[in-house]
Amino acid sequence: xxxxxxxxxxxxxxxxxxxxxxxxxxxxxxxxxxxxxxxxxxxxxxxxxxxxxxxxxxxxxxxxxxxxxxxxxxxxxxxxxxxxxxxxxxxxxxxxxxxxxxxxxxxxxxxxxxxxxxxxxxxxxxxxxxxxx
Amino acid sequence: xxxxxxxxxxxxxxxxxxxxxxxxxxxxxxxxxxxxxxxxxxxxxxxxxxxxxxxxxxxxxxxxxxxxxxxxxxxxxxxxxxxxxxxxxxxxxxxxxxxxxxxxxxxxxxxxxxxxxxxxxxxxxxxxxxxxx
Amino acid sequence: xxxxxxxxxxxxxxxxxxxxxxxxxxxxxxxxxxxxxxxxxxxxxxxxxxxxxxxxxxxxxxxxxxxxxxxxxxxxxxxxxxxxxxxxxxxxxxxxxxxxxxxxxxxxxxxxxxxxxxxxxxxxxxxxxxxxx
Numbered sequence: 443x444x445x446x447x448x449x450x451x452x453x454x455x456x457x458x459x460x461x462x463x464x465x466x467x468x469x470x471x472x473x474x475x476x477x478x479x480x481x482x483x484x485x486x487x488x489x490x491x492x493x494x495x496x497x498x499x500x501x502x503x504x505x506x507x508x509x510x511x512x513x514x515x516x517x518x519x520x521x522x523x524x525x526x527x528x529x530x531x532x533x534x535x536x537x538x539x540x541x542x543x544x545x546x547x548x549x550x551x552x553x554x555x556x557x558x559x560x561x562x563x564x565x566x567x568x569x570x571x572x573x574x575x
Numbered sequence: 576x577x578x579x580x581x582x583x584x585x586x587x588x589x590x591x592x593x594x595x596x597x598x599x600x601x602x603x604x605x606x607x608x609x610x611x612x613x614x615x616x617x618x619x620x621x622x623x624x625x626x627x628x629x630x631x632x633x634x635x636x637x638x639x640x641x642x643x644x645x646x647x648x649x650x651x652x653x654x655x656x657x658x659x660x661x662x663x664x665x666x667x668x669x670x671x672x673x674x675x676x677x678x679x680x681x682x683x684x685x686x687x688x689x690x691x692x693x694x695x696x697x698x699x700x701x702x703x704x705x706x707x708x
Numbered sequence: 709x710x711x712x713x714x715x716x717x718x719x720x721x722x723x724x725x726x727x728x729x730x731x732x733x734x735x736x737x738x739x740x741x742x743x744x745x746x747x748x749x750x751x752x753x754x755x756x757x758x759x760x761x762x763x764x765x766x767x768x769x770x771x772x773x774x775x776x777x778x779x780x781x782x783x784x785x786x787x788x789x790x791x792x793x794x795x796x797x798x799x800x801x802x803x804x805x806x807x808x809x810x811x812x813x814x815x816x817x818x819x820x821x822x823x824x825x826x827x828x829x830x831x832x833x834x835x836x837x838x839x840x841x
Binding site for chain 2: 469514516517518519525528532535536539542543544545546547548549550551552566568571572573574575
Binding site for chain 3: 443444445446447459460461462463464465467468470472473474475519521551552553554555562564566
C-alpha cells in the first residue's frame with residue numbers, strides 16, 4: 443500500500459502547493475472539497491442544483507481516474523451557503539447516485555471560497571469492494 | 576471486505592435516494608450527520624444537551640446494528656448553531672462515552688436542516704479492534 | 709490492530725472526558741480539530757497565518773508521537789472565521805507541507821471555540837506507507 447496522487451485530465455488541479463484534489467491510500471480515496479469550476483478553475487456559477495451537478499461530475503472524474511466510481515463513495519460532507527435550498531443538492535445527488543446512498547452530512551456555512559460558490563462537497567470512497575449495495 | 580448498509584429498527588432511515596444513515600466498509604463505519612429526530616423523523620426539539628443525547632442514542636443504535644458500540648468511535652464532527660452553549664454537547668458526550676474519548680471537531684455553523692435543530696454530529700468508528708483504550 | 713491514544717508532551721490534552729487530541733487505529737490516524745493554543749491551553753492569538761502555523765506545529769507533534777509526520781496527512785479540513793484571509797492558511801500550509809499536498813476542504817464558519825480563535829484544522833493521516841508522493 444502506498445499513497446498515490448490521483449489526477450484527472452478533466453479536473454483542473456489547483457496551483458502548486460495548495461492541495462491535491464484526490465489521494466488514494468490503499469483502498470480508501472480522499473476527495474478534496476470540490477466546487478463548481480471549469481478547466482481554468484473559474485467558477486461556473488448557476489443554481490445550487492447546477493453547481494452540485496458540476497461538483498459530482500468532477501468527483502466522478504477523479505474517482506474514475508482512481509479506478510473507481512461514484513458507486514464507491516461512502517461519505518459525503520456538503521457545505522452550502524443557503525440550506526433552505528438543500529433539496530437542489532438532493533436532486534443533483536439523486537440523479538447521479540444509485541443503490542444505498544452514501545452517508546452524508548449537510549450544513550450551512552457562512553461563506554465559501556468565492557461569493558458565487560453556493561456548494562462545496564468532499565468525499566471519502568472505498569474502492570475495489572464492489573461498491574455500495 | 577464489502578460495503579454494507581447498516582440499518583437499525585430504532586433509527587428511522589431518510590426517504591429513499593437521499594442518504595444512508597450508516598455504511599460499514601471493512602472495519603470502518605461511517606455514520607451520517609445525525610440530528611435529534613424521532614421514528615417519524617420529526618425533530619424532537621429541546622436544548623442542545625437534550626438534542627445531543629438523542630443524537631448519541633441514535634448513533635449508539637446504528638453502531639450496535641453494525642456490530643459495535645460507542646466504544647469504537649474514533650472521530651466525531653459536531654456542528655452547533657450556538658457555540659457558546661457547547662458545554663451542553665460536552666455534558667451529553669461525557670455521559671455516554673468512556674475511556675479515551677474520540678477525537679473531535681466542534682464548530683458553529685450558520686444553520687442546520689431546520690430552525691429547531693441545534694446540533695448535528697457525524698462519526699467514524701473502527702469496529703472489532705477492542706474499542707478505544 | 710488496536711486503537712491507541714496518541715499523546716505528545718508538547719501538545720496539551722484537553723481536560724478529562726472531553727476529547728482525545730489524536731487516536732491511531734491501524735495505520736490511520738485521526739487528529740482532532742486543533743486550534744492555536746499553548747501548553748496551558750490558552751489561545752496564542754495572532755493572525756490567521758500565525759494561528760495556522762501553531763496548529764500545524766501541534767499537528768506535527770502529534771503525528772510524530774504517533775510515529776509519523778506531516779508527510780502522512782491525506783486529508784485536512786480547515787474552518788476559518790474569515791475566508792477572505794484564507795491565503796494566510798495557504799501560506800502557513802505551504803511552509804510546512806511538501807510534495808503532493810493533502811486533500812483539503814476549507815470553509816468559513818460563523819464561530820469557533822473562542823472569539824480570538826480564527827482557525828481550526830483537523831486531519832486524517834495514513835502512516836507507514838512512505839508518505840504522500
